[in-house]
Amino acid sequence: MTPRRHLRRPVTVSALSAAAIAAGLLIAPAQASADQVRIHDIQGSTRLSPLAGQTVSDVPGVVTGVRTYGSNKGFWLQDPQPDDNPATSEGIFVYTSATPTVKVGDSVTVTGTVDEYYPGGASTGVQSITELGGKPVVTVVSSGNPVPAPVVLDAKDIPDAYAPDAAGANIEPLTLQPKKYALDLFESLEDMNVEVDNARVVGPTDAYSELWVTAKPGQEPTRRGGTVYEGYDNPNSGRIQVQSLIPTAQAAFPQADTGDELTGATTGPLDYNQYGGYTIAANAIGTLKSGGLKPEVTAKQKKDQLALATYNVENLAPGDPDSKYTALAAGVVDNLQSPDIVALEEIQDNDGATDDGVVACDQTVQKFVDAIKAAGGPAYDWRSINPVNDQDGGEPGGNIRQVFLFNPARVSFDDIPGGDSTTAVGVAKDHGQARLTTSPGRIDPADSAWTASRKPLVGQFEFQGKRVFVIANHLVAKLGDQGLDSRFQPATQSSMAQRLQQAQVENGFVKQLLAVDKHADVVALGDLNDFQFSPALAQLTDGGVLKDLITTLPVKERYSYDYEGNSEVLDHILTSPALTNAQYDVVHINAEFAHQTSDHDPQVVRVRP
Structure with missing residues (x-):
């Protein structure tokens, strides 16, 4: 795997004891309090957390993915007990800076600072990722727990409309409408475990071990398997980037051409980055099926052409x-x-x-x-x-x-x-x-x-x-x-x-x-x-x-x-x-x-x- 480097701004150090930080981000197991803050409280119903900048304690969840490479090391955490608001995500990324010691399936609590991180810098216009940082303290409660079932992204659930038209203004303060806009749907699932099934590749594997699939296969297909871009008002809402959390030694990233298919399920936390937006950080990638695409050959010019x-x-x-x-x-x-x-x-x-x-x-x-x-x-x-x-x-x-x-x-x-x-x-x-x-x-x-x-x-x-x-x-x-x-x-x-x-x-x-x-x-x-x-x-x-x-x-x-x-x-x-x-x-x-x-x-x- 050759992942892109994720640039990161300095984070605020939480008011945590130096001894706990030096202990490798782990403290002895402890039970969370009944009135504790949960992930959906942190995420809120807009793109910005209502608790941004605050320290939250003993936030519970199950680890759904671990990133051990690059400068953006950490893990994804998801609450297995969701609320009833479809606009609030149940997932969050915990930025540890050092290689995390937790494993997928660990039930943990996290104490840290709520942070809105703009990958690549806020000046680029990117959206932010709501994170827990500030040198978080992670408590392992138990291991081997089932990971929350992934939300399946498919054609019927992803809106055709891509984003609200704010006349060029910032959409961050707007309440998410996941049934109306694709960007709102993805934001409402930020850092949650998601899945695409039998997904057609619409952007080939690049030098950074990334590819693009569509979850809306009928959306503006080219005759060779891609998704054609027809206008500013039609950016094709079904496109999703796929990266991998699987070590290369275990499984090489698929070398896919446009029109190929990832058969079966591709699952993992829904990440966001500056190199393409919403991305499945995959723990499992479907089996590559070739679409048989061949390079084209044009006709030879005639003598008078x-x-x-x-x-x-x-x-x-x-x-x-x-x-x-x-x-x-x-x-x-x-x-x-x-x-x-x-x-x-x-x-x-x-x-x-x-x-x-x-x-x-x-x-x-x-x-x-x-x-x-x-x-x-x-x-x-x-x-x-x-x-x-x-x-x-x-x-x-x-x-x-x-x-x-x-x-x-x-x-x-x-x-x-x-x-x-x-x-x-x-x-x-x-x-x-x-x-x-x-x-x-x-x-x-x-x-x-x-x-x-x-x-x-x-x-x-x-x-x-x-x-x-x-x-x-x-x-x-x-x-x-x-x-x-x-x-x-x-x-x-x-x-x-x-x-x-x-x-x-x-x-x-x-x-x-x-x-x-x-x-x-x-x-x-x-x-x-x-x-x-x-x-x-x-x-x-x-x-x-x-x-x-x-x-x-x-x-x-x-x-x-x-x-x-x-x-x-x-x-x-x-x-x-x-x-x-x-x-x-x-x-x-x-x-x-x-x-x-x-x-x-x-x-x-x-x-x-």
Whole structure:
């Protein structure tokens, strides 16, 4: 198991004797008093405990799970005698900081401080976890007790509505409505023992031994087993993350692809973390049943078709293992059928993430070009523009940028001097046709829209006597946006404003091209870091100058990325009105699989300019 590290803020030390703390968090068995505080009293009927900050004594319960790894060590406690209020959870996490000495099935009492802990920090917008901390004193009353029966999470009990709409305000003070909102249901079960049965995997196993399942299998299914994300108002309420409390030596975490199934019961306490929200910390995981998912292969372009692709190769650098280059190359040659032009995103400089002023990427690209040729592909030529050091965002020191690969046997590149990292490309008129002033060039790199972000790379190509303008993009990432499970609803997307500004600048450039020649063939493609229904895409396509081809696919096929169990769109290919005969394909070879070469699926379009 390779769990994520759970960051933790300092906790307040309870007013407990130093001797008891030094004794290893255990004191002699004792009986709880009749009027003691119980877990549902601590949890209350909102997201915040009515007893937050207070010390509570001899809180009883049965241990349902123990976390011995990471910096968030502790155990889950559940009261086997619930109240009759469905809004109040009967479970709580006891943060011990050191490895707990209790076992599942122990009946214990806990004295500690009630704490609201925001994993990852309150500033990120996450919800809090109601905990017992402050160096708690744990008393074992008996062992070998039955664990409270899990609450089964299934389609009929999870509301379709995800969260109350508070116009962006904090929902913490609101009384939970577990029959109305999925987030309220999960909060009402916080830290309780839960179960999902025969759950379909909608987010593959990642490097941290996590996967996503859906408890609502009929909710927006893709044709390949995922759950498609159709809009801000429909975040798919059945998604639940699964981690494991089982030591790897006893059972390896399942390596699941999208569309696989965890047959039988997956059970454990319902945790919450900053990497996906509500999570089953599983004591038992269903048996993995393969869905048989295979990587896709697109059609080969015809002789008179120009094939263009976009592929985010995820921080490719010369220091990456040869196996990554080999796998990426196989994707280009075998799955994408050797497109004529490939726009690459996230090509790093020649020494990768070493922050030493190096910005050239010739070694990175040449290693990739060689790998493609070794895989049976064409001898690609390439063009790019080196960025100003440390000015384009991404992994510090990596200087990621977009690169054009092109097959000189099929297409030629019009080299027009003058393009560099700080010079803006312009549009001129050439015998009635639009023409770039520099090629390759960058769109208005000095505009504040591109601060700490990649500038669009523009190239002028010739295919069978026809001029084609290609814009390779990698818009600003969604870093800093609040998660779907945020305590602010709807969640704030702070990065949206800059992408909207970037889309406006690029839209203006495309309008310049079409003002000179309304029949100009323009293809804009790349990782736009936003959805087809987003304001940024609406701005980029404003005036009908570009068409987002993802919208031409059936709804169930509109995705190129998987995030928190949602199959969603970040990568796009857009075409100008003159290109009316586009054959477009998202080629699913990465995002749905546990073993990925990149976290993005590439896309290809075949056009006749």
